[in-house]
Amino acid sequence: MNDHFGPKPWHQTNWDFRAAFNFIFGGAGAGLLVAAAISGGAGTALRVEILLGLALIGAGLVSVWFEIGRPLRAMNVGFNPFTSWMTRESFAAGLVFVLGLAAAWFDSQPLALAAALGALVFAYCQGRILQAAKGIPAWRVPALIWLIFTTALAEGAGIFVALALLLDTPARGVLAYFSLALIARALAWSIYRGGAAKGTVRAALTVLDRAGKVLVQFGTIAPLVLLLVAWFVPEAARIAALLAGLAALATGWQFKFALITRAAYNQGFALPHLPVRGTR
Amino acid sequence: MTRWAMVADLRRCVGCQTCTASCKQANATPPGVQWRRVLDMEVGEYPAVKRVFVPVGCMHCEDPPCMHVCPSTATKKRPDGIVTIDYDLCIGCSYCAVACPYQARYKTDRASFAYGKATPAEEQGYDPKRLAVATKCTFCVDRIDAGLAKGLKPGVDPEATPACVNACITQTLSFGDVEDPHSNVSQLLAENQTFRMHEELGTGPGFYYVWDKKEADA
Numbered sequence: 001m002n003d004h005f006g007p008k009p010w011h012q013t014n015w016d017f018r019a020a021f022n023f024i025f026g027g028a029g030a031g032l033l034v035a036a037a038i039s040g041g042a043g044t045a046l047r048v049e050i051l052l053g054l055a056l057i058g059a060g061l062v063s064v065w066f067e068i069g070r071p072l073r074a075m076n077v078g079f080n081p082f083t084s085w086m087t088r089e090s091f092a093a094g095l096v097f098v099l100g101l102a103a104a105w106f107d108s109q110p111l112a113l114a115a116a117l118g119a120l121v122f123a124y125c126q127g128r129i130l131q132a133a134k135g136i137p138a139w140r141v142p143a144l145i146w147l148i149f150t151t152a153l154a155e156g157a158g159i160f161v162a163l164a165l166l167l168d169t170p171a172r173g174v175l176a177y178f179s180l181a182l183i184a185r186a187l188a189w190s191i192y193r194g195g196a197a198k199g200t201v202r203a204a205l206t207v208l209d210r211a212g213k214v215l216v217q218f219g220t221i222a223p224l225v226l227l228l229v230a231w232f233v234p235e236a237a238r239i240a241a242l243l244a245g246l247a248a249l250a251t252g253w254q255f256k257f258a259l260i261t262r263a264a265y266n267q268g269f270a271l272p273h274l275p276v277r278g279t280r
Numbered sequence: 281m282t283r284w285a286m287v288a289d290l291r292r293c294v295g296c297q298t299c300t301a302s303c304k305q306a307n308a309t310p311p312g313v314q315w316r317r318v319l320d321m322e323v324g325e326y327p328a329v330k331r332v333f334v335p336v337g338c339m340h341c342e343d344p345p346c347m348h349v350c351p352s353t354a355t356k357k358r359p360d361g362i363v364t365i366d367y368d369l370c371i372g373c374s375y376c377a378v379a380c381p382y383q384a385r386y387k388t389d390r391a392s393f394a395y396g397k398a399t400p401a402e403e404q405g406y407d408p409k410r411l412a413v414a415t416k417c418t419f420c421v422d423r424i425d426a427g428l429a430k431g432l433k434p435g436v437d438p439e440a441t442p443a444c445v446n447a448c449i450t451q452t453l454s455f456g457d458v459e460d461p462h463s464n465v466s467q468l469l470a471e472n473q474t475f476r477m478h479e480e481l482g483t484g485p486g487f488y489y490v491w492d493k494k495e496a497d498a
Contacts, residue, residue: 005323005332014374014387069372069387069412076352076371086351086375133378134345134481267381269319272475274332275290276492 009201009268012136020260021063023126024253026093027148029056030119030126031156031181033100037116039160039174042107045167049160050104050112057093057122085132089125096122123152130259138204138263141195147188148256151215154181155252158223162245165238172231175241179227182248186220189255204263211258219251283361284419284434285458286445287465287474288335289490293452295320295333302447303337306420308405311394313386315417316444334489335444335453338363338384338417339477342484346376346385346414354414361486362419370413377414381478382485385416419455420444435464458486 029052036049065071080087096118103111127145134140157178189212196208223244230240295318303309303316319334340363347355347363354370357363377385389412393402420442427433427440434440435456445453456465465488468474473492476485 005321006334007319007321012378014377064373067373069374069389070370073352073369073371076354076369077373078351079353079369080351083348084351084375086349086373090351129349129375132345132349133375134483135378135381135383139378264378266383267478269334269336269382269477271290271321271332271334271489271491273473273491274323274330275490277291 004270004272005274006270007268009137009203009265011262012264012266015260015264016067017257017261018063018067020257022060023130023148023256023260024060025056025063026060027123027126027152027256028155028159028249028252029053029058029060030096030123031152031154032056032159033096033112033119033156034116034153035157035160035174035177037109037112038177039171040109042109045163046107046109046112047104048167049163050100050115052159052163053119053156054097054100054104057096057119061093085125085128089122089129092118092122092125123149126152135266136264137199137201137267138196138208138259138265141192141200143188143192143195147185147192150181150185150188151252151255154178154185154219155249157181158245158248158252160245161241162249164245165242175227175230178244178248179224182220182223185252186216189215199267200263201265201268204265207258207263211255211263215251215255218247219255223247281359281459282457283459283486284340284424284455285361285465285486285488286340286419286442287454287456287468287488287490289452289454289468289472290332290334291490291492292450293318293333293335294450295331296449298447298449299335299444299453302443303417305401306443307418308402308407309386309415310388310392312392313388313415315384315386315415336382336384336477337487338380338419339382339483339485339487340417340419341486343482345379345381345481345483349375349379351375358421362421362424363416364418364421365414365416367407367409367413367415372412372414374414381481381483385414387412387414 032053065074077090078087096115099111099115099118103115127148130139131145161178226240226244230237297318299316300314309315316337319336321332323330340361344357344363347357352369352371354366355376372387374387424434424440432440438446442455445455454464454468456463458465472490474488474490476488
């Protein structure tokens, strides 16, 4: 008998929206720090962007703190840097906070760049956290690491570009970076979806496909069109950039929310053989 | 080197759930928490329907994903293969629960009892350390250690053997050292065809399922 027998997979009940918010806010905050650092900005704009990035990362960490069973032992999260990506994420977060606050305090570009490097590590750790969860087929796909990483960059760049409406007009280099992040995210989604096809249950794939469709149509194509409008129609540049940024952000968030709270089916149980009873 | 493992002979299991009841009694797990549970599966279509009962729980993996992801080092693997949780270190993040491919881990946020108020037996077994942290089958590690200290042999002497194995009415469950070629579990593995759950994931479960005799004996 080649078929596998067993109870169907069901959705995990251990991580809910509070865990999802860690990836949602943390990724966007990390991406914003990266965009702010490479934009070459300074002064109030840089400070606001860095502080908003840190606030987002902090909000994500506070959210997950509300989910853990023993919040007063939260410091124990740092005990296993040898194998746990959650520990490494916490270390990266600490580094980002120290460097980010220093960059904001001293209005320092080099420190902002150092904080951005920490933010890249933080976003990478988030991808690895999910990928190490072997119990959830939709998460353990290796390509998910780069999807989580690139969506963090795209979301952060989206916030940065949207903030330009309030602070300053983003340089064309930043718009190019934003475009690249959007394209990279769409590519990562495509590669991830190919990997997820193996082993992920149909119910999870249905959720992923719905969220992925939004990610591609409203989170990639629409923002790229809006950026083109911003490029060629200067009088519409600000509103187009704002909409592009918000679309990139919102679609990334909805994807991560769906990934963690809707598509996280386990593998269930499967028997490669049925027991042979009695005489043959 | 000792490597404790469990073998479930699926040909024998009748789904009586005595192992589940005995585990709950021995470990005082709250309602809804079953460190040892038995899946009741129906396979096929009428009239060719088969019913299969499959004991599951923590597989005490060779390469446990729960241990690798644990940020607090609460989950550890002993040299004898038993995967343990230090309730004083665990932060209850449930990362191990989503990393476990066998749905073997539980987290109970508040005390609960079968009939609302704790019965005397539940009071006796109640451990507040287990609230809001990850819990799972321990292979009755306390019984094993206490038994070994008395010179007993786990899997052979009931006092040193996991409660579910002792309680099994059909001898479906066996426990022993797979590194010892003369142990009961090694004999079972040598004489029968077996598989391990989700073996393709590379976790190396310490829980084997017997499904048929070896081809030569069949």
